[in-house]
Amino acid sequence: xxxxxxxxxxxxxxxxLGCPQVPVQxxxxxxxxxxxxxxGITPVIAGNKAANTLLVVADPDRHYLGEITDLDxxxxxxxxxxxxxxxxxxxxxxxxxxxxxxxxxxxSKAKLYVLVYGEHQDDLVxxxxxxxTKIAAKAVHNPLPLKKAIDEAVPWAA
Amino acid sequence: xxxxxxLKYEILIRDASFKECRDYIRSHxxxxxxxxxxxxxxxxxxxxxxxxxxxxxGDNVIFPFTKPCHGTYLLRVNDPEEAARLRxxxxxx
Numbered sequence: 001x002x003x004x005x006x007x008x009x010x011x012x013x014x015x016x017l018g019c020p021q022v023p024v025q026x027x028x029x030x031x032x033x034x035x036x037x038x039x040g041i042t043p044v045i046a047g048n049k050a051a052n053t054l055l056v057v058a059d060p061d062r063h064y065l066g067e068i069t070d071l072d073x074x075x076x077x078x079x080x081x082x083x084x085x086x087x088x089x090x091x092x093x094x095x096x097x098x099x100x101x102x103x104x105x106x107x108s109k110a111k112l113y114v115l116v117y118g119e120h121q122d123d124l125v126x127x128x129x130x131x132x133t134k135i136a137a138k139a140v141h142n143p144l145p146l147k148k149a150i151d152e153a154v155p156w157a158a
Numbered sequence: 159x160x161x162x163x164x165l166k167y168e169i170l171i172r173d174a175s176f177k178e179c180r181d182y183i184r185s186h187x188x189x190x191x192x193x194x195x196x197x198x199x200x201x202x203x204x205x206x207x208x209x210x211x212x213x214x215x216g217d218n219v220i221f222p223f224t225k226p227c228h229g230t231y232l233l234r235v236n237d238p239e240e241a242a243r244l245r246x247x248x249x250x251x
Contacts, residue, residue, distance in 0.1 A: 019227035048226050071226065072203075079196035079203050095175040099224045102207040103195035130207070 011040065013087040016071065016104060017047030018097040022118045024143040025091050026054045031147060032089060032115075034064045039156035041087065042066060046074040071100075078107045085110040087155065093118030098127055105130045113155050117146050162202055162223055162233070170220065171232040179222040179232045180211040187213035187220060191248040200240055206230070217241050 013036050015029055033043040044067045045055060052068050059065045077083040088110035090101035101114050116124050116136035125136050135153045137145035171182060183190050192209035193199075204210050205224040213220030217238040224230045 017226070021227065051226070075196070075203050075205065079198075094229065096205075096224050096226050096229050099176050099195075099206045099230065100226070103205045106194055106208060107196040 010042075011086045012042045012044060013089060014074065014085040014104075014108075014110065015043055015045045016074075016088065016090040016100055017045065017051040018091045018093055018100070019048070020051040020054050022093045023141050024117055024139045024146055025051070025093070026058060027143040028115065028117075028139075028146050028150070029055060029091070030059060030064045031143070032150065033066070035150075035156050036087075037064070037066070041156055044069060044074075044085065046071045075103065075107070078104075084108055087111050087113065089113045089115055089155070092116045092124055092128075093121070094124075095127075098124060101128065101132065102130050105132060113153075115146065115150070162200075165200055165233075165235050165237075167233040167235045169231055170234055171230075173229040174222075174232060176206045176210075176222065176224070176230055179206075179230050180209075182232060183211040183213040183220055187215050189214040191244060191251075199244070200235065200237070212244060214241055214244060219244060 017029060036043045046069050048071055055065055088104045088108055090104055092098055092101060092114050105112050112132040114128060114132050114134050117139040119140060121136050121138050125134055135149045137149045139146040190211050190213045193212055194208050195204060195206055197204050199221045206222055218234050218236050219240050220234045222230045223233050
């Protein structure tokens, strides 16, 4: 049983959501937000309206979620040096996800993690040549392979 | 934060990859410049894998626009002022 104790820290993490058409994203985003919070890292989630709404409906009492923001808005804030994070996790299951991850790698000083999943995760991983920590699993409907890969990487501890 | 919907744009390619857009600009337009992600074109921060190619064709600006669910669009917008600004950036490098 995991402890519910929340460590005290001012560290922050940005979770950049992709298109929510692959089911594991919502589940893994909630899981990762929970693990980050337990490690004392404040998660901020950024996605489009559909991706964000899936999360808000799944966690109505906000047990896991904290701040949720619009993806375009947070890109603008980081680019204009108004905001930044200690860690950044980008969810990738398509080409657009790689574009967002590469963008975060350039505009943000955060330690960059990419979570690569979906049917084409092998091809996508090979296309990621910029500096980042890759966490990948062939996961579409079942989140457990990606959860396992995240647990092995322990990104909340690094 | 800008909104592409405020621009009068023409879609040259839809649901493309970032590499397809870069290759299209370099092969179809004699004038282009490379920018970094986050670079503002009109009032929009560009998203993509660097270098991001931006095409110039007279008063037209051709640039990629990425959305999470729809991949990357290659847009053409006629705007003499923005084309001139980008040419000035290019010369300043």
